[in-house]
Amino acid sequence: MNSVQVVQKEPDGSIRANAVADRDGLERELRESGLIGKLLQAKAEAAAGESAVVVAGGRGMNGAANFRLLFELAEALGGKVGATRAAVEAGWIAYEHKIGRTGQSVSPKVYIACGVSGAVQHVAGVRADLFVAVNNDPDAPVFQVADYGIVGDAAQILPELIAIFSSTQGG
């Protein structure tokens, strides 16, 4: 795994950032930061029929093949899959998944944006209690919007998240 950083915005606006070097480190950091607990809670709510989780992909998913990972994570969390304009126009996922000003508006408990840059027109379609961003560009504007950021390649990080939530059935 290439180097990954987990960034958390504290309620007072300060930033807590920790670099992790391997899979165990990533899982430990996600647990300690409280993200895993929050996602498990959303998963439980999803199981109760709430529309609790949306996992969305953008240009940074680099192709249709990686969208399979979004569907797997969404399934593990009982959520739905969304996409940006760029991803649907590229034909990586069906147009109906488009979220944003010219697509669907969603208001889940948790929004997990993967390879999404954070364009105004996309973010305008999202009203989430918790916004999580996974992107390999530390300067991506999406991290300004996110409560939790994972700086790293989504194609590497998603399998780790899928493994964590597939093995914790029902939390």
Added chain:
Amino acid sequence: MSKTFEAVIIGGGIVGASTAFHLVRKGCTRIAVLEKDRVGSGSTGRSSGVIRQFYTHPTLVEMARTGLEYYARFAEITGSPSDFTKTGFILGGNESNAETIRKGYAIQRELGIRSQIVSPDEMVRRHPFLRATDLTTGLFEEEAGYADAHASCLGFMRYARDHGAVIMQGTEVTGIETDADGVCAVRTNRGTIATRTVINCGGPWARNIGRMVGIDLPIRTSRHHVVGVSLPEPQPDPFPIFSDPIRSVYIRPEGKRLALLGSNHPDDARDAVHPDRFADDADPEKAADIRQRSSIPLPFLRSGEMAGLWSGMYAITPDGFPILEKSAHVKGYFAACGLSGHGFKLAPAIGRMMASLVTESAPDPRVRLFRLARFRENDYIDSVTTSALSRLSSEFAHPEEGSDE
């Protein structure tokens, strides 16, 4: 945050991003871009992204051509996509603007831009869904298209960042300090940054930045609507961007499913907003009106579903063209602002001009056209503009500020 930078760019929109890109290309790499919110979160993120080259001043046509050259080859130049889609562009006309079309066409021809004067029949051949019986002439520009303004802004920024620039988002400028040698530092909510060069690329907020060095920029911010409408089956094909000066609307495709409709009605400039109290939601009545006006030349727009409406801000100057300058009063202070709705298409050229102005002793002479003093000297830029509407000098204040001119 005690670093010293060769230059500090204020504003992380397309103009700031292009300026950063061109500065690092010229070897000026120890620079910072300060963005109070996030990259591309102001006018850039709401731009309709149209790139065409019709103006009636040759410098503007050249600058638009530079814009098109950059966006069409953006990945090659910056390593990131612009999502440029070539569609062609039709500017409709009748007796009221036929002379303007002829003038712009003559300039384009001289500069080697591929365009032609088209008859009503030819317009319909180019745009089979066009039903504008009152249009008697038009101009077709072959290479025009649209691109993703936000992606382009990020592309310029990433290139600059990868070559030394530091991008500071969530960093709001609160003051600019000067000493006997001019600009010496920029104060922000996150500390003070030492620099001898500040470039005001603040878009709708540029006026506030100007005031920090005692310069009042004649920039007025107004709200401009864009409406998305889903396309019918079969989709219009071909579907060039169409500008209808009689109904004061422009319509462009957005991918394969949507059309985006924008207004360039003179009255839009009167929809003044304060940039700090601007909500980008849209006025449903305005949206309905834009759609109604757009449906006259393109009736298929009447039947589609509404697919999003929003507004973005124009930062409009008295002649509807940008202010680009190196201040004669405050050493080290530069401005690239008042883009008046032309920001996206002109940004590549403007960034290049600003980098020339900052780094060269004999900079690009064309910049002079855009100097701030032109308004005082009554030497306005003479070209058609979507916002020539804006000769409303008496209204050149933020709405609640009234008479502080």
